[in-house]
Amino acid sequence: MCPPEPRHPHPKGPPVTTRRPRAARTIRLLAATAVLGGLLAGTAAPALAAAPGRTALSAAAPAAEAATVTVAGHGRAAAAPDLAILSIGVEASRATAKEAMAAQKTAAETLLVVLHQQGIAERDIRTDSLSLAPVYTQSAEGESRVTGYQAGQAFSVKVRDIDRTGQVVGAVNDTTRDAGRINGVVFDVADPSALRTRAREAAFRDAYDKAAQHARLSGHRLGRLISLSEGESVRPGPGGAAQALAAEEPSVPLAPGEIEEQVTVSAVFELL
CATH class of the missing domain: 3.30.110.170 (Protein of unknown function (DUF541), domain 1)
Structure with a gap:
């Protein structure tokens, strides 16, 4: 038998540090770089996709205004008028306010009766104003004092049969006499x-x-x-407006225009 080979003990000395090959580290760096690049590419994709549209909008010239x-x-x-609007009324002066209002009431009732007799409908008669005021007289010494009262009422009356306007005015004059007032007439069209x-x-x-x-x-x-x-x-x-007429006016010529x-x-x- 051959004698065993003698074992030689390792020489004592500083510990030996074992280093991994350089190629392995290079592979890990390349892999990390690839992952990071993929993340960046995914984030930038929507922005890059929208960039051409924004660029086109900014580059487009504004449309010229028409x-x-x-x-x-x-x-x-x-058009020829087919409606006459009369402004008429009554006035009465008396010593007291009560007497003036009573006289005005009687004259107004008489006026309304004659208007109805002339074929004027209720809907075409409207009170425009009602008044009562003191009447002053100045003395020789320059002092003013109340010597009576005047009451009045004004009406707006529509005459739809325009050819009868003068007849209506004449009837009002004849009936109300001194108490009557014809302030004017205006011609118009019923449906403008x-x-x-x-x-x-x-x-x-x-x-x-x-x-x-x-x-x-x-x-x-x-x-x-x-x-x-x-x-x-x-x-x-106002079409064909006539001036105010005195109560004693015998005839009432009108021009409708x-x-x-x-x-x-x-x-x-x-x-x-």
């Missing part, structure tokens, strides 16, 4: 809506014609209507 023209149109329409419609149509045609002319003069074509507004309709004045309605519109049109 050219417009603003015009005012005026329209008129006239048809007259206003015609004036409105004329106003719009006037505005359209003006806009078309401006478009032609500026080398454009007239486009769509953008906006339209209307002002308040206007009456030039015609009623005019005016409308103004403002329109904005597009120019092409």
Whole structure:
């Protein structure tokens, strides 16, 4: 048998540090970098996807505003009146307030009776005012004192049969005598809506014609209507107004004339 080989003890000395290969550390760094890169890419993807849209919006030039023209149109329409509105009343003066009111009451009742006899309906008679006031007299010494009272009542009366207006006024004069008062008469149309419609149509045609002319003069074509507004309709004045008449006036000639309605519109049109 061969003798065993002799074992040699390890020499004593400082401990030996074992280092892992450099390749393993490199692999771990590359893996961490790949994970971090994936996270960053996922976060930035929505922003990158939206970026082209924002860039396009910021780069787009603002659209040019359409050219417009603003015009005012005026329209008129006239018609013969079919309604007369009388302003009539009674007055009475007496020594005391009670006596004045009683006399006014009697005169007003007489006035209402004659109006009904002339075919005026209740709905067409309206009290506009009722008054009672002291009557003053100035003495030679310059002092004013109450010497009586005056009471009065005013009515607005619509005469729908316009040809009978003078007859109604004459009947009031004859019946109320010194107590009667005819303050005036105004002619009108019972339904002004048809007259206003015609004036409105004329106003719009006037505005359209003006806009078309401006478009032609500026080398454009007239486009769509953008906006339209209307002002308040206007009456030039009371149609056929007659002056106040004295109670003893034997005849009452009246001139109804015609009623005019005016409308103004403002329109904005597009120019092409």
